[in-house]
Amino acid sequence: MKKLLLLSAFCLFGMGFVQCQSPQSAVQSNTTEVQKAYFTRISSDSIKKSLLVLTADSLGGRRTGEPGQRKAAHYLANYYQKLGIGTPPNTNSYFQPIPASFMTNWQMKLKDSENVWAYIEGSEKPEEVLVISAHFDHMGILLDKIYYGADDNGSGTSAVMEIARVFQSLIEEGIRPKRSVLFLHLTGEEFGLFGSKFYTQNPPISLKQTIANLNIDMIGRRSTEHLSTQDYIFLVGSDKLSQDLHHTAERANKESVNLVLDYKFNDDNDPQRIYYRSDHYNFAKHNIPAIFFYNGTHDDYHLPSDTFDKIDFPILTKRTQFIFETAWQLANGEHRPKLN
Ligand SMILES: [Zn+2]
Numbered sequence: 001m002k003k004l005l006l007l008s009a010f011c012l013f014g015m016g017f018v019q020c021q022s023p024q025s026a027v028q029s030n031t032t033e034v035q036k037a038y039f040t041r042i043s044s045d046s047i048k049k050s051l052l053v054l055t056a057d058s059l060g061g062r063r064t065g066e067p068g069q070r071k072a073a074h075y076l077a078n079y080y081q082k083l084g085i086g087t088p089p090n091t092n093s094y095f096q097p098i099p100a101s102f103m104t105n106w107q108m109k110l111k112d113s114e115n116v117w118a119y120i121e122g123s124e125k126p127e128e129v130l131v132i133s134a135h136f137d138h139m140g141i142l143l144d145k146i147y148y149g150a151d152d153n154g155s156g157t158s159a160v161m162e163i164a165r166v167f168q169s170l171i172e173e174g175i176r177p178k179r180s181v182l183f184l185h186l187t188g189e190e191f192g193l194f195g196s197k198f199y200t201q202n203p204p205i206s207l208k209q210t211i212a213n214l215n216i217d218m219i220g221r222r223s224t225e226h227l228s229t230q231d232y233i234f235l236v237g238s239d240k241l242s243q244d245l246h247h248t249a250e251r252a253n254k255e256s257v258n259l260v261l262d263y264k265f266n267d268d269n270d271p272q273r274i275y276y277r278s279d280h281y282n283f284a285k286h287n288i289p290a291i292f293f294y295n296g297t298h299d300d301y302h303l304p305s306d307t308f309d310k311i312d313f314p315i316l317t318k319r320t321q322f323i324f325e326t327a328w329q330l331a332n333g334e335h336r337p338k339l340n
Contacts, residue, residue, distance in 0.1 A: 063140025223296025
């Protein structure tokens with residue numbers, strides 16, 4: 001997530017690797033039981049594998065435009081190509097190049113970089129698209145220390161990759177979503193939300209046809225206020241443009257892993273202004289209903305100590321299952337989410 005002022009500080013670490021328990025018990029009940037169980041395909045092992053690559057020393061903290069981040073971009077493109085997921089209409093590349101001139105601000109100068117995208121076409125309403133996003137850049141190397149960004153935002157990046165994998169596995173079984181889905185890995189977030197700004201100014205699919213944005217930024221840890229509470233997630237923005245979207249997320253949660261949904265940062269008077277600090281905001285600015293999925297902050301936020309070993313994989317997996325279920329219901333709903 002984007003820095004607001006300087007560095008912030010709180011604390012904690014996750015529990016390494018308790019095996020993820022199957023949430024199937026939450027899924028009995030009615031006629032669409034089979035359909036609802038798709039979220040259980042989201043696998044802790046695949047998420048872990050991706051995150052291990054994203055936090056490798058050789059990626060050097062994925063600073064926008066640096067060689068390490070470019071490696072990350074190629075890793076993502078190869079991942080989608082191997083899965084057999086293609087690129088958006090009117091494009092023939094997994095990359096959306098962004099010139100350095102677009103990404104300068106008072107803080108710093110960044111180099112040329114690119115968003116990475118992959119696209120699944122819907123069966124009934126292919127012209128309508130759901131965008132699932134996460135930024136994959138982080139802060140790079142400062143004073144010889146790698147800022148690994150395992151939570152920020154290796155967690156969201158690996159979640160998007162895993163959600164895409166499960167969508168594609170369903171397609172291979174003949175189960176294609178009604179609407180199209182764009183998996184969008186954004187660059188330039190940490191220093192100005194540049195990737196999402198560029199995307200929304202240069203979208204390959206019209207913004208009018210973009211039904212919603214689900215943006216994932218930091219979902220692999222517990223925050224200071226939730227060290228030992230029930231499994232939770234902060235939802236930000238869900239009801240601001242569309243109550244319909246908000247209800248879909250709540251229903252998807254109930255029908256899947258039943259996390260505690262914390263709306264603390266959804267308050268219009270939130271002093272931390274979390275709503276304005278990740279990429280969903282650029283979608284919301286264009287009147288696209290958006291949800292920001294977020295775990296809150298911790299002691300390692302924007303420090304070299306935001307590392308792989310501190311990720312809480314059971315909770316990361318559950319949150320990814322919830323987001324998958326939300327995405328699945330949006331992609332297959334009778335109507336797209338209505339604006340308020
Ligand atoms: Zn950040």
